[in-house]
Amino acid sequence: MSTVSEIVMQKVKMIQRNHTHAQSNLETRRLTQKIAFGALWLTGGLVIFVLFFVIVYLLLQSGKFFIGAENMLEAAAVQSSNEEVRAHVAATPNTIGYLSLGYLDDTIKPLALNGVAPTVDNIIADKYPIVRDLYMVANGEPSPNAQAWLDFVRSREGQAIVEQAGYIALQDAASFQLAAENLAGELTLAGSTTMQPLAEALAQAFVQHYSAITVSITGSDSTLGVREVGREKIDLAMSSRDLNHVEISRYRTLNIFPVAHDGIAIVAHPSIPVDSLTYNQARDIFTGFIDNWKAVGGPDAPIVVLTRESGSGTLESFEYWVLRKDKLMDHGFATGDVQMVAQGLSASLTAIWRFLTTRPLPGMGGKGGTSTTIITTAYMVILTLLIAAPVGVGAAVYLVEYAGEMGMQNKLMRQIVEIIRFTVETLAGVPSIIFGLFGFALFVTILHLGLSMLSGALAGACLILPVIIRTSEEALLTVPRAYREGSLALGATKWQTNWQVVLPTAMPGIVTGIILGIGRVVSETAVFYVTLGGSIHLPTSIKDQGRTMVLHLYSLMMDANAADPAMGTAMVLVVTIVVINLAINYFSKQLSIRMSGKAR
Amino acid sequence: MTAAEIKLEVKDYNLYYGDFKALDGVNVRIPAQQVTAIIGPSGCGKSTFLRTFNRMNDLISNARAEGTVLMEATNIFQVDVVELRRRIGMVFQRANPFPKSIFDNVAYGPRVNGLRDKRQLNEIVERSLRDAALWDEVKDDLGKSGLALSGGQQQRLCIARALAVQPEVILMDEPASALDPIATLRIEELIRELRKQYTIVIVTHNMQQAARVSDYTTFFYTDESRTGILVEFDTTKKIFTNPEDQRTEDYITGRFG
Numbered sequence: 001m002s003t004v005s006e007i008v009m010q011k012v013k014m015i016q017r018n019h020t021h022a023q024s025n026l027e028t029r030r031l032t033q034k035i036a037f038g039a040l041w042l043t044g045g046l047v048i049f050v051l052f053f054v055i056v057y058l059l060l061q062s063g064k065f066f067i068g069a070e071n072m073l074e075a076a077a078v079q080s081s082n083e084e085v086r087a088h089v090a091a092t093p094n095t096i097g098y099l100s101l102g103y104l105d106d107t108i109k110p111l112a113l114n115g116v117a118p119t120v121d122n123i124i125a126d127k128y129p130i131v132r133d134l135y136m137v138a139n140g141e142p143s144p145n146a147q148a149w150l151d152f153v154r155s156r157e158g159q160a161i162v163e164q165a166g167y168i169a170l171q172d173a174a175s176f177q178l179a180a181e182n183l184a185g186e187l188t189l190a191g192s193t194t195m196q197p198l199a200e201a202l203a204q205a206f207v208q209h210y211s212a213i214t215v216s217i218t219g220s221d222s223t224l225g226v227r228e229v230g231r232e233k234i235d236l237a238m239s240s241r242d243l244n245h246v247e248i249s250r251y252r253t254l255n256i257f258p259v260a261h262d263g264i265a266i267v268a269h270p271s272i273p274v275d276s277l278t279y280n281q282a283r284d285i286f287t288g289f290i291d292n293w294k295a296v297g298g299p300d301a302p303i304v305v306l307t308r309e310s311g312s313g314t315l316e317s318f319e320y321w322v323l324r325k326d327k328l329m330d331h332g333f334a335t336g337d338v339q340m341v342a343q344g345l346s347a348s349l350t351a352i353w354r355f356l357t358t359r360p361l362p363g364m365g366g367k368g369g370t371s372t373t374i375i376t377t378a379y380m381v382i383l384t385l386l387i388a389a390p391v392g393v394g395a396a397v398y399l400v401e402y403a404g405e406m407g408m409q410n411k412l413m414r415q416i417v418e419i420i421r422f423t424v425e426t427l428a429g430v431p432s433i434i435f436g437l438f439g440f441a442l443f444v445t446i447l448h449l450g451l452s453m454l455s456g457a458l459a460g461a462c463l464i465l466p467v468i469i470r471t472s473e474e475a476l477l478t479v480p481r482a483y484r485e486g487s488l489a490l491g492a493t494k495w496q497t498n499w500q501v502v503l504p505t506a507m508p509g510i511v512t513g514i515i516l517g518i519g520r521v522v523s524e525t526a527v528f529y530v531t532l533g534g535s536i537h538l539p540t541s542i543k544d545q546g547r548t549m550v551l552h553l554y555s556l557m558m559d560a561n562a563a564d565p566a567m568g569t570a571m572v573l574v575v576t577i578v579v580i581n582l583a584i585n586y587f588s589k590q591l592s593i594r595m596s597g598k599a600r
Numbered sequence: 601m602t603a604a605e606i607k608l609e610v611k612d613y614n615l616y617y618g619d620f621k622a623l624d625g626v627n628v629r630i631p632a633q634q635v636t637a638i639i640g641p642s643g644c645g646k647s648t649f650l651r652t653f654n655r656m657n658d659l660i661s662n663a664r665a666e667g668t669v670l671m672e673a674t675n676i677f678q679v680d681v682v683e684l685r686r687r688i689g690m691v692f693q694r695a696n697p698f699p700k701s702i703f704d705n706v707a708y709g710p711r712v713n714g715l716r717d718k719r720q721l722n723e724i725v726e727r728s729l730r731d732a733a734l735w736d737e738v739k740d741d742l743g744k745s746g747l748a749l750s751g752g753q754q755q756r757l758c759i760a761r762a763l764a765v766q767p768e769v770i771l772m773d774e775p776a777s778a779l780d781p782i783a784t785l786r787i788e789e790l791i792r793e794l795r796k797q798y799t800i801v802i803v804t805h806n807m808q809q810a811a812r813v814s815d816y817t818t819f820f821y822t823d824e825s826r827t828g829i830l831v832e833f834d835t836t837k838k839i840f841t842n843p844e845d846q847r848t849e850d851y852i853t854g855r856f857g
Contacts, residue, residue: 408661482696486758489654490709491686491765500712505699 060348061326065568069354069369072319073288076307081193081219082314085306086267093269094293096285097306098130098318100194100240101263102166108267112276114339118265120168129279129331129340130265132317133258134167134195137237139229140253145187145213146235148179152206153259161205165198168261176209184212191218191225191238192313198260199238222313230254240313241320264318274298279343280350283322289354325351355568360536360552366562370569372538376453376546377576379539380528381521383457384464389514391461392468393503396510399469400476401498406484421473428466433526435463440530451533454542459531460524464517471516475509476502508588515584522577525550549573606672607632607769607799608653613667615648615657622648626667626830628818635791635800637810637836640820641851645828646803647693649820650771653801654688655681671769686713688769689762694778695754697746697761702729702738705746705757709765724764732760733790752783759790770794772802776809788813807852811840819848 079085082103089095090107101118104110110118113128122128136153138146152158155176159169189199196219203215217238225237230251243256266282268274274297277285284290285303294300308315321327325347332340354369361368401407404417439459449455479502487497503510533545534555547555549569556566608630615623623645630636638646648657655676657663669676676684686709697705706725715721725742729735734756738744746757755775762770772791776784791800791813804810810817817839821831832839832848843849 410661480696482692482694483698485656485659486692486696486698486761487708487712488659489656489685489690489692490712490761491682492708492712493682496712500708501698 059571060345061329062348062568062571064324064326065564065571066348066351066355067323067564069358069367070283070287070289070323070351071367072286072307072315072322073305075288076286076305078309079306080309080312083193085308088306089267089269092304093271094299094301095304095306096266096268096272098264098266098286098314100314101168101265102194102198104166104265104267107270109270109272110265110267111274111282113266113282114278114343115276118263120166120263123168123261123263126335127337128263129328130318130321131261131263132241132313134192134198134260134262135239135242135256136189136259137191137226137229137239137243138235138255138257139232139251140255142255143187143235144179144181145183145185145210148183148210148213149187149206149215149236150257150259151179152176152209153202154257157205158202159260161201162198162260165201167198168263170258170260178209182212183210185214187213187215187236188234189215189217189236189238190220190228190234192222192240193219194240194262194314195238221309221311222316223311226251226254241317244316264314264321272298279328279340280347283347286318286322356572359538360547362536363560366556366560366565368536370549370552370572372536373547373549373552373569374572374576375538377522377548377550379453379546380456380460380532380548381518383453383542384460384521385514385517387457388461388464388468388517392465392513392517393472393510395465396469396472396476397498397503400473401494401502405477406481424466424469428470431526432463432524433530435459436527436530438462439527444531450543451531451545452543453532453539453546456528456532456546457542459527460521463524463527464520467516467520468510468513471513472506472510475506475513478509479505508592511584511588511591515581515588518580518584519577522548522573522580523550524548525554529554549576605631608801609668609670610652611668611670613652613665613669615645615652616664616666617660618662618664621825621827623652624827624829626828628830628833630799630801631816632799633795633797634815635795635802635813636816636818637814638801638803638818638820639805639807639810639851640828640831641822642805643826644820644822646820647773649828649830650773650801650803651690653769653771654685654690656690686765687767688771689765689767690771691755691758691762691773691775693774695751695758697749697754697757699745699747701743702746702749702757703742706760706764709761713765728760728764731763731794732756733786733793734760750783752779752786755779755783755787756790759787763794767798769799769801772800774803774805777805784809807840811836819843819845819851821847821851 077088079088079097082099085097085099086103086105086108089097101120101123104118112118113130116122116127118128118130123131136150142150154170154173156173157176159173163169196217199217203217206215207213222237222239222241225234226239226243226247228234229237230247239256240262243254247254266277272293274293277296281290281296285296286305286307288305290296291303292300293303325344328347329341329344332338332344356369356374357371358369359372360366360370399417399420403413407413436459439455439462443449443455443458444451449458483501483505484497487501488494492500528548528551532547532551534547534551535545536547536552539546549572553566553569553573556562556569606629610626610628613623613626614621626649638650640646651657652665652669653676657665658681665677671688698708700708703725706728707721710721710724715724726735729738734753737753738749746754749757755778759775776787779787788809791802794800795815802814814836817834817836818830819832819839820828822828832843832845834844839848840852843852
C-alpha cells in the first residue's frame with residue numbers, strides 16, 4: 001500500500017518538477033529573448049545616433065564645397081608686400097589688412113581673434129589659429145651651397161636671427177657646424193617678399209662663415225619662386241605657404257624645408273576702437289559681407305579692405321584660413337576650443353545658405369552660388385509637368401477606359417491599343433540625348449522656339465511622357481471593375497465615372513508616375529543641354545534661356561574646372577531629390593489613407 | 601394581374617454573346633411593388649437576365665439582344681441609358697462601396713444627377729440610410745470611409761446608395777450571398793420593408809431565401825447547351841408548393857442543384 005502511494009507521490013512530484021522545470025525553462029527563454037531584443041534595440045539606436053552625427057559632421061566639414069559664394073573681396077585694394085600693407089594701414093583710417101607677424105609694429109593695431117592676440121606666445125601655445133610655416137624649397141637634393149645655407153638657417157645661430165626678426169624659431173635647432181669642404185660660388189634665392197628681409201639678415205650672418213659664397217636674393221612672390229626652383233633656375237625658393245597640388249604634380253622632385261614659424265595678424269588703423277573680432281566677423285569683412293565698421297563695434301564708416309597680390313604666399317595662407325570653415329573646426333577640435341568649433345559650425349551653415357542664395361558668377365573658378373540654377377530647375381519641373389501630366393494621364397485614361405480593357409473593345413481597337421502600348425514601351429527606353437536632339441530639331445529649330453525654357457519643357461515632356469502613361473495605365477487597371485459598374489448603375493455617365501470614381505482611386509499610382517517624372521527632369525542633362533541654352537541668369541519668361549542645377553554642375557566640371565563648387569552643387573541636388581521624394585511619399589500616403597478609410 | 605400592376609414586361613427576349621445564345625425566348629411580366637425572385641441552377645443566365653433591365657449588358661462588347669423589354673410601356677432600349685439606370689437601380693453580389701466617405705457614397709447618385717444643394721443632400725443621405733436600416737449605426741461618423749464598414753454594413757450602404765436616386769425598381773443580384781446568416785436576415789428584413797415603395801427583382805440561389813422574401817418567383821433552367829430559358833413564373837406560394845412544370849418540381853425538391 002505504502003509503496004503504491006509512494007510511487008504515486010513520486011510520480012506526482014516528478015510531474016510537478018517537470019512542470020516547473022518546463023516553466024522555468026520557458027521563463028529563461030523569454031528572459032533571454034527580452035535581453036537579446038533589448039541589446040538589439042540599443043545597438044541599433046546607438047548606430048543610428050552615431051551615424052546621424054557622422055553625417056552632420058561630414059556635411060559641415062564639407063565647407064570647402066560651398067565657398068563659391070564667399071570669395072575674397074574683389075574690390076579690396078591690392079598691396080604687393082607686407083611692408084606696403086603696413087604703410088597703407090598706418091596711413092589711412094578705416095583700413096583693415098593682414099600681414100606677417102614679423103612686420104607688426106607700433107604704427108598699426110593688431111586685432112585679436114576671439115580675444116586671442118596674435119603674439120608669439122599665443123602661437124606657440126596653439127591658441128592663435130592663423131599660422132603658417134616659412135619654407136625654403138629645393139628641387140631634388142640641395143646643392144652643397146644650398147645645404148650649407150639650410151644647415152646655417154636651421155641652427156641655433158640662424159634661429160636666433162629668426163626670432164630677432166619677429167618670427168618663431170623652430171623647436172629643435174642644433175648648434176651650427178661648418179661644412180667640411182671649402183664652399184664657394186653663388187647661392188641664388190628668390191620668392192616670398194615676406195621672407196626677403198629675413199633672408200637678407202640671415203645672408204649677412206651666413207657670409208661671415210662662408211666668405212667665398214655670394215648670396216643673391218630676389219623678392220617676387222612665393223608662387224614665382226617655386227616656379228623658378230622647379231625650372232632649376234635658382235638654388236632655393238622662399239615660400240611663405242605650403243606647396244599646392246598643382247606644384248606638387250608639376251615639379252615632382254621638390255623638397256620643402258621649414259625654416260621658421262609665422263603667424264598672420266589682422267591689422268587695422270590705430271584709430272579704430274575695435275580690439276577683437278570673432279572668426280566669423282573677420283571672414284565676413286574680408287569676403288565683403290560686412291562692409292561697415294559699425295557692424296563690429298566701430299564708427300559708422302565703410303571698411304577699406306586691403307589684400308595682397310595674386311601669387312602671394314601670405315594671401316594664399318590667409319585665404320586658406322578665412323575661406324575654409326572646416327579648417328576652423330579641425331583646429332577647434334584639435335585644441336579643444338569649443339567656441340572655435342561652434343563658430344566653424346555656424347560659419348559652415350552660413351556658407352551653405354549663401355551658396356544657395358547668391359547667383360553664379362561668370363568666368364573661371366566657379367565663383368558665386370547656385371541660386372538661379374535652383375529656381376530654373378523648379379521652373380523646368382513645373383513647366384514640363386504642366387505639359388506632360390495632363391497629356392500623359394489623359395492618354396492613359398483613353399487607352400484603358402475607352403479604347404482598352406474597360407471600354408468597348410472590338411478587334412480593331414484592341415490592335416490599335418496594342419500598337420500604341422508597344423510604342424510607348426519602346427520610347428520609355430530611348431536614350432535621353434535622342435529626345436534632346438529631337439527637341440532641338442523640332443522645337444528649337446523648326447518651330448523657331450529657340451533655346452528656351454519652352455523648348456526644354458516640351459522636349460522634357462516628350463521624355464517623361466512614356467513613364468507617366470505607363471504608370472497611369474497600371475494604376476487605372478488596378479481600379480476594380482466593380483467600382484465602375486457601381487457608378488454606372490447609379491446613372492452616372494462614363495465621363496463622370498472616370499472623373500469621380502476611377503481617377504481618384506488610381507491617384508496614388510498616378511502620383512508615383514509623376515514623381516518618377518519629376519525625378520527625371522531634375523536629374524536630366526542631355527535633353528536640357530541642347531534645348532535650354534546655358535545662361536546663368538534667372539529666366540523671366542518661357543522664351544528665356546536658363547541653366548538647371550545639373551547643367552551648372554556639368555559646366556563647373558567641364559568648362560570652369562571648378563571641382564569644389566561642383567561637389568557643392570551635387571550635394572544640393574541630392575538633397576533636393578531626397579526632399580522631393582520624401583514630400584511626395586508623404587502626400588501619396590495621405591491620399592491613400594483618406595481613400596481607403598482609417599485603419600481598422 | 602391587371603395591366604396597371606405590371607412594372608416590367610419582357611417579350612420574346614433573346615440574348616447572344618457573339619454566337620453563343622445565353623437566353624432564349626424569355627416572356628415574363630414583373631408585377632409592380634412586389635418582390636419577384638429569380639431562381640434556378642448555376643449558369644442558367646439568372647444574372648444575365650437581371651442585368652438586362654438596367655442595360656448593364658451594354659458594357660459587354662459582343663452582347664446582342666433581340667426582343668422587347670418594356671418598363672410601363674416604354675421600350676428600355678430606346679430611352680437614354682443614364683436616365684434608365686436612375687430609375688432602375690442595382691445592388692451587386694459583392695458590396696462595392698466607393699473609396700469615399702459614407703456620406704459621399706450615398707450622395708454620389710444625387711450628385712452625378714446634378715444635385716448640389718447641401719441641405720437637400722443631407723436630407724437625402726439621412727433618408728436613404730434610414731431606409732437601408734444603417735442610419736443608427738453610422739450617423740455619428742458619416743465622414744468615415746465606406747470601406748471601413750463590415751461586410752453587412754457595406755451591403756446596406758450600397759442599398760442606401762441605390763435608394764438615394766429614388767429609383768422605381770431595385771435589381772438585386774444575390775445581395776446576401778457574401779454575408780453571414782445574421783447579416784443575411786437583416787437584408788431580408790430590409791427587402792420586405794422596401795417592397796412597400798419599390799419593385800424588387802432579386803436573383804438568389806438560396807431557395808429558402810426566395811421562399812421567405814418573395815411574392816412571386818421565376819424559375820430559370822438550362823440544359824447542356826447552356827442556353828437559359830424561363831420555365832415557370834407564378835406566385836411564390838404556388839411555385840414552392842405546387843409547381844406546374846416537372847423541372848421546377850425537381851429543382852425545388854433538390855433533385856438537382
